[in-house]
Amino acid sequence: MPRKKITKATYLKWYEDMLFWRKFEDMCAALYIQQKIRGFLHLYNGQEAVLAGALHAMEKGDKMITAYRNHVQPIGMGVDPRKVMAELMGRKDGTSRGKGGSMHIFSKEHNFYGGHGIVGGQIPLGAGIAFADKYQGKKHVTLCYMGDGAVRQGAFHETMNLAMLWNIPVVFVVENNGYAMGTSVERTANHTDIYKLGLGYEMPCKPVEGMNPVNVYDAMQEAIDRARNGEGPTLLEIRTYRFKGHSMSDAQKYRTKDEVAEYQKIDPITQVLDVIKSKKYASDKAIEEINQKVKDLVAECVEFGNNSPFPDQEELWQGVYSQEDYPFIKE
Ligand SMILES: Cc1ncc(C[n+]2csc(CCOP(=O)(O)OP(=O)(O)O)c2C)c(N)n1
Numbered sequence: 001m002p003r004k005k006i007t008k009a010t011y012l013k014w015y016e017d018m019l020f021w022r023k024f025e026d027m028c029a030a031l032y033i034q035q036k037i038r039g040f041l042h043l044y045n046g047q048e049a050v051l052a053g054a055l056h057a058m059e060k061g062d063k064m065i066t067a068y069r070n071h072v073q074p075i076g077m078g079v080d081p082r083k084v085m086a087e088l089m090g091r092k093d094g095t096s097r098g099k100g101g102s103m104h105i106f107s108k109e110h111n112f113y114g115g116h117g118i119v120g121g122q123i124p125l126g127a128g129i130a131f132a133d134k135y136q137g138k139k140h141v142t143l144c145y146m147g148d149g150a151v152r153q154g155a156f157h158e159t160m161n162l163a164m165l166w167n168i169p170v171v172f173v174v175e176n177n178g179y180a181m182g183t184s185v186e187r188t189a190n191h192t193d194i195y196k197l198g199l200g201y202e203m204p205c206k207p208v209e210g211m212n213p214v215n216v217y218d219a220m221q222e223a224i225d226r227a228r229n230g231e232g233p234t235l236l237e238i239r240t241y242r243f244k245g246h247s248m249s250d251a252q253k254y255r256t257k258d259e260v261a262e263y264q265k266i267d268p269i270t271q272v273l274d275v276i277k278s279k280k281y282a283s284d285k286a287i288e289e290i291n292q293k294v295k296d297l298v299a300e301c302v303e304f305g306n307n308s309p310f311p312d313q314e315e316l317w318q319g320v321y322s323q324e325d326y327p328f329i330k331e
Pocket residue numbers: 067069117118119120146147148149150151177179180181246
C-alpha cells in the first residue's frame with residue numbers, strides 16, 4: 001500500500017486521541033488513589049505515539065495484542081472507553097463484566113486480544129492469532145506488542161523462530177521504554193539494540209524513534225505491508241519512554257527527575273500540537289474545544305463506571321475456563 005497521507009485531519013485526530021488517552025490514564029491514577037480502582041495499574045503516559053502511529057497504518061480486520069499496559073489500545077481499536085473504565089472499576093458493564101480488571105482488557109469484537117499479565121505471555125498468542133488468519137486465507141495482520149523486558153523471555157525467541165519458519169503475518173512491536181520495572185535495558189543484556197535480536201532469525205528489523213507518531217507510522221506501514229503481502233514478520237524496536245512509574249507504587253529510584261524531564265521535552269502530544277499550531281491547522285479556540293471535549297468524555301467514563309453495579313456473586317464461577325457459560329462474549 002502506498003504511504004498514507006498525513007493530513008490536517010490526521011494531526012487533529014492524533015491530538016484528540018492522544019490527549020484523551022493521557023487524560024483517561026490520569027483519571028485512572030486519581031481513581032486508584034480513591035480506591036475506586038484496585039489491584040495493579042500500569043499507565044501508558046508518554047508512549048501514546050506508538051499507538052497513534054500504528055493505528056494510522058492498520059486496516060479493518062487487523063488485530064492487536066499487548067501486555068498489561070493496556071487501557072488505551074482497545075479504545076484506539078474502537079472499544080467504548082466507558083466500558084474500559086467500568087472494567088477498571090470492577091463493574092458489571094466492563095469489557096469483561098468487571099472480572100478482568102486493569103491488566104486484562106479484551107474485546108474480540110474489536111480485534112483486541114488483551115491485556116496479559118505474564119511478561120512475554122502474549123507473544124506466542126499473537127503469533128498464533130496471526131497464524132489463524134493465514135491458515136484461513138485472510139489477509140489480516142496482527143500487531144504483537146511487548147515491553148523491553150519481555151524480549152528476555154524464552155517465549156519471545158521460540159516465537160521469533162516459528163514466525164519466520166512459518167512466514168506468519170505478524171509485526172512484533174517492542175516498546176522499549178528503557179525499563180522493565182526498575183531494571184534498565186543496560187542491565188539486562190550485553191547490547192542495548194533490541195532490534196538486533198531479529199538478525200539471528202533473519203527477520204527484518206529496525207529501531208524507530210517512537211516519541212513521534214509520524215516515525216511510528218512509517219515503520220509500521222512498511223512492516224504491515226510486508227506481512228500482508230505474504231513476506232512474513234518484522235521486528236520493530238520502538239524507542240519510547242514512560243512518564244509515570246511502572247505501576248502505582250514505584251519510588252522510581254532507578255532514574256533521575258532530570259532524565260524524565262528530558263523526555264517530557266519531546267512529549268508526543270506536545271510535538272503534535274506544535275505542528276497543529278505552526279501549520280495553523282486549528283485556531284486556539286478550536287484546540288480549546290478539543291480539550292473540553294476530552295475532559296467531558298473522561299468525566300462521562302467515570303460517571304458510567306460509578307453508575308454500573310458490581311457483578312453478582314453468582315457470576316463468580318462463570319466464564320472462568322470456557323466461553324459456553326459466558327454468553328455475552330460475541331463470536
Ligand atoms: C513471567 C513474569 N515475570 C515477572 C513478572 C513481573 N513483572 C511484571 S511487569 C515486569 C516488567 C516488564 O517490563 P517491560 O516488558 O519492559 O514492560 P513495561 O512495564 O516497561 O511496559 C515484570 C518483571 C511477570 N509479570 N511475569
